[in-house]
Amino acid sequence: MRYLTIALAKGRMAKKSMELFEAIGIPCEEMKEEGTRKLIFVNEDLKVRFFLAKANDVPTYVEYGAADLGIVGKDTLLEEGRRLYEVLDLGIGRCRMCVCGPREAADKLKHHELIRVATKYPGIAKDYFYNKKHQTVEIIKLNGSIELAPIVGLAEVIVDIVETGSTLRENGLDVLEEIVPLSARMVVNQVSMKIEHERISRILDAMRVLLREQGGRMI
Ligand code: PRP
DSSP, rough: OOOOOEESSSHHHHHHHHHHHHHHOOOOOOGOOOTTOSSSSEEETEEEEEEOOOOGGGGHHHTSSSSSSEEEHHHHHHHHHOEEEEEEEEOOOOOEEEEOOOOTHHHHHHHOOEEEEEEOHHHHHHHHIIIIIOOOOOOEOOSOOHHHHHHSSSEEEEEEEEESSHHHHHHTEEEEEEEEEEEEEEEOOHHHHHHHHHHHHHHHHHHHHHHHTTTTTTO
């Protein structure tokens, strides 16, 4: 039997994703070893292997079929725009994509002034301002700590993820507009969906049952 390969986004969602797989009977002991530099983790009995990748790369691995399945945030899926099947909302990592900034920036937004928008998500920002709001803005791509941009005067507003809101609060910024709610999604390669239909359907069915049972607890 060939390995079923599953790509997980590195970081805060990886542990929760593995807990879900373990709960449906697909554990991976190798992955629990502390301090390992290994990149791929195998469950030989089930012929399933997992790997951790940068979130932005997960849709790429899945689109090209290097991974049959992936778990990644909706933010990354929207930004990357890859051809794959988004099959399940796992309800973990719930947060929102928002336009944020100092309160004064709200007027500039309202009056469609030509403002600068700093973001790690230029695709999402462009789609929101150009296609939804029909507003011309200058988008500046950054790679992290986006909240800095309006504080030091690089941009009037940011488009970024808000989870608890504490990063904004601690830096004197507010949510000005909400773009889209986000959470972790399971994605499937389009060819794998056909050739591995049985194994993938079993995983999806088990996940659905688990999520229903867990209700609000995990979510
Ligand atoms: C994310 C996001 C915000 C923060 C939001 O950053 O970009 O900065 O989390 O969370 P909060 O609303 O709970 O404060 P992350 O920590 O992933 O790092 P980054 O700034 O390097 O992108």
